[in-house]
Amino acid sequence: MSAVSSQAGEARLSRLRRFLLSEHGSRATLVVVLALEILVFSNIARNFLSTTNFLNSGRTMSVFLVVGVGATFGLISGALDISMGAVIALAGTVGTNVVVAGNPGWLAILAAVGSGVLAGLVNGIVVVKMRVNPIVATLGMLGIARGVAYVMDGGTGVIGNLTETGDVTFNVMQRSLWGISYSFIFAALFAAAGWVLLAKTRFGRYAYAVGGNPEAGRSVALPVDRLRILYLTLSGTCAGVAGFMLASQLGGTSANIAFGWELTIITAVILGGVSLAGGTGSMFGTILGVIILGLLENGATLAAWHTNYKLMVQGILLLFAVGMDAARTGGYR
Amino acid sequence: MAVSHPDGLSARPWVGETLLPRLPRLRKSSAADAPADHWQSADGSRPLLEIRGVSRSFGHVRALHEVDIDLREGEILGIVGDNGAGKSTLMKIIAGTVRPDAGHLTMNGEPVSVATALAARRLGIEMIYQDLALFDNLDVAANIFIGREHTRWLPLLLGFLEKRRMHKEAAELLKRLNIQIGSTRQPVGVLSGGQRQMVAIARAVAFEKNVKVLLMDEPSAALGATESETVLELIREIRSHGLSIVIISHRIPEVLSLADRVVVMKRGERVATLDAGSTTVEECVNQIVAGEAGAAA
Ligand SMILES: Nc1ncnc2c1ncn2[C@@H]1O[C@H](COP(=O)(O)OP(=O)(O)OP(=O)(O)O)[C@@H](O)[C@H]1O
Numbered sequence: 350m351s352a353v354s355s356q357a358g359e360a361r362l363s364r365l366r367r368f369l370l371s372e373h374g375s376r377a378t379l380v381v382v383l384a385l386e387i388l389v390f391s392n393i394a395r396n397f398l399s400t401t402n403f404l405n406s407g408r409t410m411s412v413f414l415v416v417g418v419g420a421t422f423g424l425i426s427g428a429l430d431i432s433m434g435a436v437i438a439l440a441g442t443v444g445t446n447v448v449v450a451g452n453p454g455w456l457a458i459l460a461a462v463g464s465g466v467l468a469g470l471v472n473g474i475v476v477v478k479m480r481v482n483p484i485v486a487t488l489g490m491l492g493i494a495r496g497v498a499y500v501m502d503g504g505t506g507v508i509g510n511l512t513e514t515g516d517v518t519f520n521v522m523q524r525s526l527w528g529i530s531y532s533f534i535f536a537a538l539f540a541a542a543g544w545v546l547l548a549k550t551r552f553g554r555y556a557y558a559v560g561g562n563p564e565a566g567r568s569v570a571l572p573v574d575r576l577r578i579l580y581l582t583l584s585g586t587c588a589g590v591a592g593f594m595l596a597s598q599l600g601g602t603s604a605n606i607a608f609g610w611e612l613t614i615i616t617a618v619i620l621g622g623v624s625l626a627g628g629t630g631s632m633f634g635t636i637l638g639v640i641i642l643g644l645l646e647n648g649a650t651l652a653a654w655h656t657n658y659k660l661m662v663q664g665i666l667l668l669f670a671v672g673m674d675a676a677r678t679g680g681y682r
Numbered sequence: 683m684a685v686s687h688p689d690g691l692s693a694r695p696w697v698g699e700t701l702l703p704r705l706p707r708l709r710k711s712s713a714a715d716a717p718a719d720h721w722q723s724a725d726g727s728r729p730l731l732e733i734r735g736v737s738r739s740f741g742h743v744r745a746l747h748e749v750d751i752d753l754r755e756g757e758i759l760g761i762v763g764d765n766g767a768g769k770s771t772l773m774k775i776i777a778g779t780v781r782p783d784a785g786h787l788t789m790n791g792e793p794v795s796v797a798t799a800l801a802a803r804r805l806g807i808e809m810i811y812q813d814l815a816l817f818d819n820l821d822v823a824a825n826i827f828i829g830r831e832h833t834r835w836l837p838l839l840l841g842f843l844e845k846r847r848m849h850k851e852a853a854e855l856l857k858r859l860n861i862q863i864g865s866t867r868q869p870v871g872v873l874s875g876g877q878r879q880m881v882a883i884a885r886a887v888a889f890e891k892n893v894k895v896l897l898m899d900e901p902s903a904a905l906g907a908t909e910s911e912t913v914l915e916l917i918r919e920i921r922s923h924g925l926s927i928v929i930i931s932h933r934i935p936e937v938l939s940l941a942d943r944v945v946v947m948k949r950g951e952r953v954a955t956l957d958a959g960s961t962t963v964e965e966c967v968n969q970i971v972a973g974e975a976g977a978a979a
């Protein structure tokens with residue numbers, strides 16, 4: 350009798366497991382994680398549940414979100430881009446330098462985004478033409494981009510704060526509309542566009558195809574290599590846009606910003622359900638993942654946690670995310 | 683029956699054709715230096731496809747050595763041979779996914795280049811791969827339409843997918859081909875081996891109007907008896923629309939019942955070409971086991 354009931358229990362458990370691993374189940378899990386997070390921080394950090402704080406954290410989160418859009422395309426197409434943090438710093442520093450040199454703001458914006466496009470393009474070409482694993486190729490770019498940023502910055506890591514004298518156009522992200530920051534509005538539109546591109550167009554579908562089975566892609570005459578270059582270029586472009594946003598928000602950045610952000614972004618994207626192996630994931634998941642990581646960043650600051658604790662929680666979240674991914678895909682063998 | 687309309691789905695350009703400017707190719711078409719050919723069939727017309735002197739090695743493995751094969755208009759050509767005989771490699775060369783070290787191809791007497799899969803498709807050469815080349819993470823309709831999606835509003839890669847239309851047409855196609863698959867919205871990864879095989883076949887013949895040559899690499903390998911029979915029926919039906927078909931199979935009786943001629947390959951060489959009507963299973967097996975390249979008919 351007890352054997353029968355334990356069997357029934359096991360069946361129920363495996364059904365639960367299957368639900369949790371299904372698309373809806375993973376989303377539900379994320380919502381639960383998010384709710385828990387809000388519950389915890391609203392108890393330990395006094396100003397966490399305030400409008401000001403949400404608008405405030407929205408500013409940082411919007412930068413994460415823009416990079417997250419790029420990382421989602423990259424990872425779904427099978428390329429883990431770890432140069433994103435460094436490219437953000439590069440783009441921010443380039444933009445800042447162009448403004449400081451007395452050029453118009455729009456030119457600085459163009460230069461910042463352009464440096465991201467270039468970094469992504471180089472990543473893509475190296476991966477495709479030299480047949481280098483994307484992690485290794487973008488690791489190279491991580492070093493190059495950060496290095497160039499430091500050189501441009503004069504090696505001091507500090508460029509004058511432009512907030513007071515800054516260019517109005519370049520500092521556009523400091524403005525807000527009815528109390529909502531331009532950053533937030535821009536990022537929301539950016540993510541919406543990313544969602545449309547991923548879910549509704551050929552470009553999005555081929556990201557899944559190339560990430561799912563590149564060999565088959567070649568067999569059915571998809572231009573796999575060129576597509577891969579495009580997805581990595583998009584990833585770099587998003588990092589470039591994020592770099593501009595950050596520089597704009599801060600009124601100029603130094604070369605050491607966004608240090609280690611790739612870990613945060615990759616955690617957010619994988620938590621959102623994008624598989625490390627490529628081929629699966631959604632923009633909606635990424636948005637949820639970014640909110641979870643963004644609130645962690647924010648809550649940890651408000652609760653005056655030491656960075657180490659924040660990193661630890663982030664690491665745990667990453668392991669959790671990767672564990673879910675492994676359970677879904679069969680995992681590391 | 684009302685559902686049978688042999689045209690298949692409306693013709694769509696391949697995405698790669700219009701997608702991006704093509705990069706210059708460094709490799710010249712080897713067809714340009716094709717020697718004059720004196721092959722003539724009994725009725726004086728040239729075969730649809732002539733494969734001449736095709737060789738290919740992988741490292742020190744000689745997968746193909748100076749293979750000559752003709753494919754006639756509207757015929758079914760069987761290819762048999764042991765594992766590793768080079769059958770798949772030969773088909774991949776024709777389909778543009780493997781480059782030959784030497785040799786050339788002519789179509790309707792004209793030298794043609796199949797340097798890329800895209801080039802082969804433009805010539806109307808379609809292939810069903812031994813490994814099926816399916817995307818397990820995409821649904822059935824997406825697999826059937828991959829590279830040839832119906833889109834609207836914006837051009838090229840930015841085109842919006844007409845998903846509903848593609849699901850509808852995919853369902854119609856499956857019905858016409860008598861393929862039993864519950865929903866075109868299922869990811870291909872959850873289908874049975876036989877169903878996957880059927881999806882691969884459906885994809886290859888979906889745009890039948892544009893197809894002149896259909897290469898099938900063991901299309902019935904994963905199938906049960908009933909499904910095999912369905913595929914054989916399907917192949918005969920496709921042939922009646924005027925396509926030329928090459929079929930690789932290890933099931934010799936099946937090949938003999940289906941094909942007009944049978945080519946036997948061994949260690950990368952063609953050892954015999956047999957008339958399916960007059961040969962026997964024993965003779966085929968004998969050639970596979972003991973055939974010699976020099977003695978090729
Ligand atoms: N990409 C490759 N790299 C290295 N060797 C290869 C490759 N493709 C084929 N070969 C080798 O070429 C030879 C012919 O292979 P091929 O797949 O054409 O055989 P086949 O006749 O299709 O066999 P089977 O009946 O088992 O499918 C084999 O020895 C194989 O190992």
Ligand SMILES: [Mg+2]
Nearest residue numbers: 769770812899
């Ligand atoms: Mg084979």
